[in-house]
Amino acid sequence: MATKVQNADALRSAAAKWFEDLDDRGVFITDDRFIVRRWNHWLAAQTGKPAEDIVGRPLFELFPDIVARGLDASYRDALAGEVRVLSQRFHKYLIPITRSFHGAGLTEMAQSARIEPLRDDRSIIGTITLVEDVTERVISERELRNQISASDQARQMAEEASRLKDEFLATLSHEIRTPLNAVIGWTRILQTQPSVRSRAHALEVIERNAMSQMRLVEDLLDMARIISGKLRLKIDAVSLAEVAQAAIDVVAPGAAAKQIAIDAVFPPALPYVSGDSERLQQVVWNLLSNALKFTDAGGRLRLEVTVDGGNVRLSVRDNGQGIAPDFVPYVFDRFRQADASASRRHGGLGLGLSLVRQIIELHGGTVGVQSGGVKQGSLFWFSLPAVPDLERRPATQPVASDPVTLDGTSILIVDDENDAREMLVAMLENFGATVRAAASADEALDILRSGVFEPDVLVSDVGMADTDGFALIRSIRLLERPKARSLPAIAVTAYANPEDRVRALVAGYQNHIPKPVDANALAAAIVQLVTT
Amino acid sequence: MELTALQQDALVELLNIGFGRAAASLSQLTGHRVLLEVPQVTLQAVDEVGEALARVVQGQVASVHQIFNGPVAGDALLILDESGAAMLKELLTNEPALPLSIDASAREVITEIGNILLNACLGTFGNLLKVQVSFSVPHLNIEHVGAILESLKIQHEGLRYALVVHAGFRLRDTQVTGYMVIVLSVASLDRLIRAVEDWERSQS
Numbered sequence: 001m002a003t004k005v006q007n008a009d010a011l012r013s014a015a016a017k018w019f020e021d022l023d024d025r026g027v028f029i030t031d032d033r034f035i036v037r038r039w040n041h042w043l044a045a046q047t048g049k050p051a052e053d054i055v056g057r058p059l060f061e062l063f064p065d066i067v068a069r070g071l072d073a074s075y076r077d078a079l080a081g082e083v084r085v086l087s088q089r090f091h092k093y094l095i096p097i098t099r100s101f102h103g104a105g106l107t108e109m110a111q112s113a114r115i116e117p118l119r120d121d122r123s124i125i126g127t128i129t130l131v132e133d134v135t136e137r138v139i140s141e142r143e144l145r146n147q148i149s150a151s152d153q154a155r156q157m158a159e160e161a162s163r164l165k166d167e168f169l170a171t172l173s174h175e176i177r178t179p180l181n182a183v184i185g186w187t188r189i190l191q192t193q194p195s196v197r198s199r200a201h202a203l204e205v206i207e208r209n210a211m212s213q214m215r216l217v218e219d220l221l222d223m224a225r226i227i228s229g230k231l232r233l234k235i236d237a238v239s240l241a242e243v244a245q246a247a248i249d250v251v252a253p254g255a256a257a258k259q260i261a262i263d264a265v266f267p268p269a270l271p272y273v274s275g276d277s278e279r280l281q282q283v284v285w286n287l288l289s290n291a292l293k294f295t296d297a298g299g300r301l302r303l304e305v306t307v308d309g310g311n312v313r314l315s316v317r318d319n320g321q322g323i324a325p326d327f328v329p330y331v332f333d334r335f336r337q338a339d340a341s342a343s344r345r346h347g348g349l350g351l352g353l354s355l356v357r358q359i360i361e362l363h364g365g366t367v368g369v370q371s372g373g374v375k376q377g378s379l380f381w382f383s384l385p386a387v388p389d390l391e392r393r394p395a396t397q398p399v400a401s402d403p404v405t406l407d408g409t410s411i412l413i414v415d416d417e418n419d420a421r422e423m424l425v426a427m428l429e430n431f432g433a434t435v436r437a438a439a440s441a442d443e444a445l446d447i448l449r450s451g452v453f454e455p456d457v458l459v460s461d462v463g464m465a466d467t468d469g470f471a472l473i474r475s476i477r478l479l480e481r482p483k484a485r486s487l488p489a490i491a492v493t494a495y496a497n498p499e500d501r502v503r504a505l506v507a508g509y510q511n512h513i514p515k516p517v518d519a520n521a522l523a524a525a526i527v528q529l530v531t532t
Numbered sequence: 533m534e535l536t537a538l539q540q541d542a543l544v545e546l547l548n549i550g551f552g553r554a555a556a557s558l559s560q561l562t563g564h565r566v567l568l569e570v571p572q573v574t575l576q577a578v579d580e581v582g583e584a585l586a587r588v589v590q591g592q593v594a595s596v597h598q599i600f601n602g603p604v605a606g607d608a609l610l611i612l613d614e615s616g617a618a619m620l621k622e623l624l625t626n627e628p629a630l631p632l633s634i635d636a637s638a639r640e641v642i643t644e645i646g647n648i649l650l651n652a653c654l655g656t657f658g659n660l661l662k663v664q665v666s667f668s669v670p671h672l673n674i675e676h677v678g679a680i681l682e683s684l685k686i687q688h689e690g691l692r693y694a695l696v697v698h699a700g701f702r703l704r705d706t707q708v709t710g711y712m713v714i715v716l717s718v719a720s721l722d723r724l725i726r727a728v729e730d731w732e733r734s735q736s
Binding site for chain 2: 070077080081083084085086087089090112114116119134137141144145148
């Protein structure tokens with residue numbers, strides 16, 4: 001019997017010691033007057049208050065914060081027999097333990113706690129509290145929450161991008177169809193009423209619409225090249241004043257039609273910038289047409305080139321409809337237009353300004369926009385680093401030349417599409433050439449082998465059914481007749497990328513002209529081949 | 533065994549006192565006005581509770597389970613479907629809920645809410661019976677609704693009954709319904725109902 005009692009006492013003190021040594025959570029015991037009776041090792045270590053300073057003192061005097069936060073009620077509930085769980089989310093902590101937790105923004109250790117009654121056989125004699133450090137958990141849950149909201153954001157951005165693309169496709173089909181309507185409409189009129197008085201006007205409308213559609217396609221191709229990183233700049237020293245003047249010359253007729261004046265201000269001594277003059281002219285042209293588009297008749301544009309430290313800056317100011325402040329950050333974004341109704345009134349793909357930014361950034365420059373808001377006009381600018389060396393002249397200045405003639409030149413045309421072939425024939429006969437046409441590569445080879453027609457130049461389509469233009473030129477280069485074998489050849493294709501040009505040259509062509517074919521450019525290329 | 537209309541009314545009234553106490557605690561805890569009401573109490577044999585609950589909650593549920601002991605003894609559960617639990621936690625803590633399975637903090641919050649509600653109701657019964665009810669530590673389980681009740685049936689022998697209480701939480705214009713299930717032995721139920729009837733008579 002005595003041993004049993006001894007054993008029970010030994011177990012009791014061993015259990016008490018086990019709790020006191022427990023070092024992964026806090027355990028403390030109070031009596032029924034909330035005087036602390038036990039305070040384990042973990043609590044002593046975390047609070048810096050050893051058991052001898054705590055035991056024997058009232059809990060609520062030691063930690064008045066517990067009362068201030070109303071948690072003493074939970075202790076009274078425990079004395080009434082209830083178990084209380086204190087979640088970290090609601091209470092943050094039970095015993096204040098101040099510390100900084102590796103930059104997590106927490107100044108107190110995050111804790112969950114549980115308060116339970118302690119009973120002897122008959123009644124409740126005290127409380128026991130378990131305290132757990134959940135700081136790590138709180139931090140990782142917060143990170144998880146942040147990651148989830150970040151991925152939500154990414155999803156929303158992807159959805160927005162997809163929506164913009166859909167919108168863009170709708171705009172694109174509208175923009176492509178609009179000039180087609182005019183072309184087809186006027187073509188029908190010419191067919192049914194060949195003697196109509198406004199024949200010249202009809203042709204002018206058809207050409208203008210075809211040109212505008214071509215510009216659209218070129219913008220799209222430029223954008224595709226920029227996105228795929230394939231836009232190559234032909235860098236040289238360029239005078240922004242000359243570039244700007246050339247762009248103004250292009251838009252002048254349109255401005256005059258809308259009675260919009262364009263003032264151009266250039267400083268006398270302007271440093272060159274390093275860039276691709278054609279691309280920069282495209283940029284200025286885009287800025288000017290954008291300004292024209294959004295300026296009412298009778299308005300005014302001001303193009304100004306200034307030197308600003310080591311940069312040359314070109315700005316275009318208009319007194320047109322301006323930009324709503326909330327749209328300003330998106331002005332240079334791809335496929336964006338301020339609002340559907342305005343964009344429909346003004347047309348366009350919303351690619352122009354995006355191209356401006358991309359091209360300028362490819363040049364290492366910056367773009368910007370300011371607007372006082374709707375109806376306050378706007379100011380677009382870009383700035384490029386100046387070239388310190390003033391000696392070099394821009395290399396590419398188009399030289400005005402005599403009208404081209406192809407008198408006495410014989411040309412073999414190969415194209416499997418009837419319309420395209422007939423157009424090429426008519427185009428080149430207009431320049432005085434003697435033309436023979438073949439509807440396939442085989443037919444062309446037969447002509448060349450027979451020697452009945454000995455052309456000075458071959459103009460061939462590339463994408464043809466059966467034998468294509470690449471195979472054709474390779475066969476020609478293997479012919480027996482020397483004149484045929486060394487026949488100068490020009491490839492005409494709808495594949496307008498630099499890579500396509502390289503492919504054509506590698507296959508054996510001397511030159512490559514993209515569709516739609518510009519008659520003058522083709523004639524000039526032929527002259528060049530024949531004379532060299 | 534069925535409850536008479538009088539017994540049912542008395543139980544609803546009594547539970548509303550407990551719920552009022554719980555709502556006051558929750559309002560204080562969250563800083564939002566929390567309303568809790570008992571629209572309906574039914575008494576069912578434990579075997580039938582599963583079927584009754586399956587009509588109102590489906591799939592995975594969160595349940596806070598406490599065992600209570602004393603002259604009246606049994607199991608008390610607060611059952612919330614998972615979306616209800618997440619919404620309640622979100623409304624009470626202003627933080628977007630993660631799935632409960634990965635959000636230990638949310639599980640703790642639901643446990644505390646269940647603990648407050650169950651203790652308030654059973655405490656009210658204890659006061660009424662003038663006995664002290666002692667409680668086990670509350671546990672949160674996330675499992676299929678059928679599994680919870682299955683485990684209740686296995687634990688005990690003999691005929692047992694369950695009070696099924698619809699608990700409507702209302703806060704910030706949103707309503708979440710939970711279900712409180714109090715499982716009692718025939719003797720405990722008898723004692724409780726007699727006390728409820730006495731109390732009802734003393735009220736009128």
